[in-house]
Amino acid sequence: MVIAEQGSAESKTPSARSLKSSRPLVAMDNVSKVFSNGTLALSGMSMTVRPGEFISLLGPSGCGKSTALRIIAGLGDVSEGEIDWPSFRINSRGLPDGDISFVFQEPTLMPWQTVFGNVYLPLRLKGVSKKVASERILTALESVGLQDFADAYPRELSGGMKMRVSIARALVTEPKLLLMDEPFAALDEITRQKLNDDVLALWKATGITVIFVTHSVYESAYLANRIVVMKARPGRVHSDFPLHTSLERDAQYRTSEEYRQACAEVSAMLLEAMGGEEH
């Protein structure tokens, strides 16, 4: 278990995976975001996302995690600073054209569409015919274990299953970057652990890059190979460090001393980030 802290906001070369040579997926440089009501949600946030990383964006609630994630997705513009997507196709508005998927805290499904219809959505919007898409949709549903529920309506599914549909919809376009905003926060502990394992398995199997927003230290320490801790008011990066483990991340890892130690250290970092804050 190594937690190598690489300083705070200035550090831009975090990942210790042997991918340093490849072009980054996202380069966020000194980004600030002011909402129309005057809220300064982000100030001077810098972060580079490299292919294959599993980044956990961790911070107290209201510190700007969602805002940062949406900016990375190209939703909503930045007020200051720059964001660039060097590895993506860029559309006429200067934003990434596809290849990025988003999973929200709520399943965000269309209740009038079946599971199939919901997963079809990204492809349908790209003009892919149902016939051509259907194999990819079934593959995506299989990867989240919902192949038997293609014709069900969202209201017939449990919370965890709805979330799986949401993940299948995110995967169906075979994106390079998967953004998840506290995806399992509303679920019970057991379902959450199961889904965390599934996401890890998907990450390992596909080599997709993941940014996983959470306010749970335990979730961060379990999933990520890089942790970005944010500081609030205004939102910015407090520390950014890789997290390696010699163990496989599974049920056994959860009970290991190494995991316990990782949690303690991530927790300490979060406390430090929240330090000086009034409670």
Added chain:
Amino acid sequence: MTTTANETLASADLPQETDGSTPPSRKRRSSAVKLPTKESAAASKRRERTLTVLVPICVIATLIALWQIMVTVNDIPHYILPGPGLVVQSLLSDWHVLLPALWVTTKITLASLALALIGGGGMAILLVQSRWIETALYPITVILQVTPIIAIAPLILIYAPSTQAALLICAFVVAFFPILSNMVQGLKSVDHNLLNLFELYGASRWQTLIYLKLPASLPYFMTGLRIGGGLALIAAVVAEFAAGSAGAGSGLAFRLLESQFRLNISRLFAALFLLASLGVLIFALTSFISWWTLHRWHESSLKREN
């Protein structure tokens, strides 16, 4: 009066009395824990459905019986209050007058409702396209809505090419607004994250409208339809009262007035009965359409199961 209340109460109590399997007292029923088997659940569902039909029929039958009894006992003359028998007789004998009138009113109501659906839905889509269009047009629609239709009817009667057209316009104006305002609300209350998702996947305006905004506002549109259907009939009648037109092309409202002038009260009741039936039919039809389009996915069409 006391007998009426008792009779009505008795029939309203029907479900409890006939429902032999459940104990009559409320307290015991709520505390009785019984795990229903599949068959008993289906049986109780069937029984419930039968009762939903039976109970209102019993209530109505009771009321009609009371009406007849009151007329007979008090010996009320038919030009003041005819009994139900006489009304049925008049319904049959005046069929040749009432049926065309019913047809005219039905046509006007349905045509105006159809126009209001197209107009209200279309206008709502237009309004939500830009804030400026909304700012410019919304006040006008509100003014149209808050002015009583009976007050505008004379003007419409003057400018419309025919009485029929005038009635159509009146009914349209009244049915239009609830459809418009419901639809606007529906189009605006689309889940923000779904909008984000559509933006993320580079959906065009048109795609967002077709695949997201229209289906999401369908429940609101259906509410507008149900309200608009009822209002269209009311407006068609009120406008015909204002028009007071006579002749072959007149609707049920004119037949009502005419019967009143001639003190043909049983025909008045017959016309009223047809009007009420038409109202019920429109209500049932719009409710059915609403249920049919939404039942597979929308919460409002779901039966709560705990």
